[in-house]
Amino acid sequence: MSALLKVTDAHVAYGKVEAVRAVSLEVADNEIVTIIGANGAGKTTLLNAIMGILPLTGGVAFAGKDILQLEIEDRVATGLSLVPEHRELFGTMNVEDNLQLGAFRIAKAVAARSFERVYTLFPRLKERRKQLAGTLSGGEQQMLAMGRALMGAPKLLMLDEPSLGLAPIIVADIFRTIGELRAAGVSVLLVEQNAQAALKIADRAYVMELGEFILNGPASEIATNARVAASYLGFTHEGESKI
Amino acid sequence: MNTTIMLFLVQDGITNGAIYALLGLALVLVFAVTRVILIPQGEFVTFGALTYATLSAGNMPGTAQLAVAMGVVAFGLDLFGGRRSLHLRLVARAFAINILLPVAIYALTYWFAGKNTPIAVNIALSLLIVAAIGLFLYRLVFQPLAHTSVLVLLIASVGAHLALQGLGLVFFGAEGQRGPTISDAAFMVGPLRFTGQSIAVYAITIAFIVGLWLFFGLTLYGKALRATAVNRLGARLVGIRTTLSGQIAFLLASVIGALSGILIVPITTLYYDTGFLIGLKGFIAAIIGGLVSYPLTAVAALVVGTVEAFSSFYASNFKEVIVFTLILPVLVLRSLAAPEVEEEKD
Numbered sequence: 032m033s034a035l036l037k038v039t040d041a042h043v044a045y046g047k048v049e050a051v052r053a054v055s056l057e058v059a060d061n062e063i064v065t066i067i068g069a070n071g072a073g074k075t076t077l078l079n080a081i082m083g084i085l086p087l088t089g090g091v092a093f094a095g096k097d098i099l100q101l102e103i104e105d106r107v108a109t110g111l112s113l114v115p116e117h118r119e120l121f122g123t124m125n126v127e128d129n130l131q132l133g134a135f136r137i138a139k140a141v142a143a144r145s146f147e148r149v150y151t152l153f154p155r156l157k158e159r160r161k162q163l164a165g166t167l168s169g170g171e172q173q174m175l176a177m178g179r180a181l182m183g184a185p186k187l188l189m190l191d192e193p194s195l196g197l198a199p200i201i202v203a204d205i206f207r208t209i210g211e212l213r214a215a216g217v218s219v220l221l222v223e224q225n226a227q228a229a230l231k232i233a234d235r236a237y238v239m240e241l242g243e244f245i246l247n248g249p250a251s252e253i254a255t256n257a258r259v260a261a262s263y264l265g266f267t268h269e270g271e272s273k274i
Numbered sequence: 275m276n277t278t279i280m281l282f283l284v285q286d287g288i289t290n291g292a293i294y295a296l297l298g299l300a301l302v303l304v305f306a307v308t309r310v311i312l313i314p315q316g317e318f319v320t321f322g323a324l325t326y327a328t329l330s331a332g333n334m335p336g337t338a339q340l341a342v343a344m345g346v347v348a349f350g351l352d353l354f355g356g357r358r359s360l361h362l363r364l365v366a367r368a369f370a371i372n373i374l375l376p377v378a379i380y381a382l383t384y385w386f387a388g389k390n391t392p393i394a395v396n397i398a399l400s401l402l403i404v405a406a407i408g409l410f411l412y413r414l415v416f417q418p419l420a421h422t423s424v425l426v427l428l429i430a431s432v433g434a435h436l437a438l439q440g441l442g443l444v445f446f447g448a449e450g451q452r453g454p455t456i457s458d459a460a461f462m463v464g465p466l467r468f469t470g471q472s473i474a475v476y477a478i479t480i481a482f483i484v485g486l487w488l489f490f491g492l493t494l495y496g497k498a499l500r501a502t503a504v505n506r507l508g509a510r511l512v513g514i515r516t517t518l519s520g521q522i523a524f525l526l527a528s529v530i531g532a533l534s535g536i537l538i539v540p541i542t543t544l545y546y547d548t549g550f551l552i553g554l555k556g557f558i559a560a561i562i563g564g565l566v567s568y569p570l571t572a573v574a575a576l577v578v579g580t581v582e583a584f585s586s587f588y589a590s591n592f593k594e595v596i597v598f599t600l601i602l603p604v605l606v607l608r609s610l611a612a613p614e615v616e617e618e619k620d
Contacts, residue, residue, distance in 0.1 A: 056536070057618045077507065082511070084507070100358065102515075103510045103511065104510055104513045104515050106511060107510075107511065107513035113509070113511055117509060118508075119507050119508035120505065120507050120508060121500070121501045121505055121508055121509075122504060122505070123500075123504055124497070124500060124501065124504065128501075129499055131494065131500050132494075132497055132498060132509075132512050132514070133498065133512050135494065135498060135512050135514050136513040174531050179512060180511075180512075182512075183512060183513065237330065257500075271505070
């Protein structure tokens, strides 16, 4: 199993405060990996640093290449893509333009195929393609953010809290789509507070607490881990109420 | 007041206003994309105008040398910036843009200068020279500061303005110059006399605004520029380089500035430092447009031009005072209307 993304001994600091400490992580080809943890554990910070938005010390390799020195734009060119927590859409531009810009770096012919693929994944976006991104509902904006990222045909899609602030029925829709991405050959690194949903679709999981990984393993094992169940899944196994 | 005079003043105001509109649009564009308040916009105007006037007089303008010199420094910066991963393609690209381009422009200018060249060639050469200066100004001054605050960028902008104005004095001297008109034709509509030059001002302004509108609405690079203005992080996340957007914005701004200068230098005598005041009026229009709205800026520019025309008729000593006073009620209204002070994100 070759690692598509390999992060080794990563530290990320805001001034003197270390938000992420000695974190190592791997995502393989065609794998869905999730990082779960409470608010403020450092999950978003880690994703942003992998993308190059925040400075990181340690090692980040993608598709066998060291990308630590690369700017955000050049990391995008290697096939790494981030759907950030705040989505960062182009609010005063329409859906189609947002998607077209997602394919800014790739050839026109490839972009045409990307359009088809994204519209198949999210038929809603096709209906709304002339609407301004800023006027879409929360769920549609999330779909657009994911669609825009997919337009660039990434090898790995990093999703930061895709379910944040969305109605349960839309969350189910988004998670179903994440599952479909694997079939399309896209690996996913998913950061979620909705641990239950995340663990259901993921192959492997990391549990983050106060800037460090305290647990990792196959998602099914993590889901049945007593400590995780108590802290993140909102219920305790009988007889294990004290940990 | 009689109607004829009023019509004259309105006509004069609209001609000036059209120029301010172009400059205001350039300011809004540059600010939206790079957060730079482009004080040196006025220098683009004077450089364009006086380069054109110098070429028309059959001399070699100093701005062509400036473009080459700035290119050499930019080449050095590019090599230094990419020193970790110097490969042939990067060096070749930097060489082509920073050395070959300005040298080619210089050679062309040298070739044509002194001969009895047609006006169109002189205009094209002036635009090319100032465009190169605008491009390198971004590379030398603003690209290295791209991550700093609006205030730092503003201070750099003032510095660039002073430096370019000083160079303008060196190149063109302290005397004012005029350039030849694009067209000497004139015709009367009722009491109003329309000169070919004023028609050229309207036509080129409208053509440029339509052109910009098409560029931003239809082309991928135009959309990328808008995207950078709307959401810088979002743009970077889809792989749009902030530096590329900055370069395009500065290129457009310098061409617009130079073109404005070329359009007015047959009408008014321009000195090496006149551009600042002209740019400032475009700036007022841009401020009235809140530094975001293109249509509002264009309308405000026409108002600024008209107010200027009327005040130069009734109280010519206070002409500038009255024009710049326009900004006060706008600022008061804007500060009252603004719901809260937005924190600067980056």
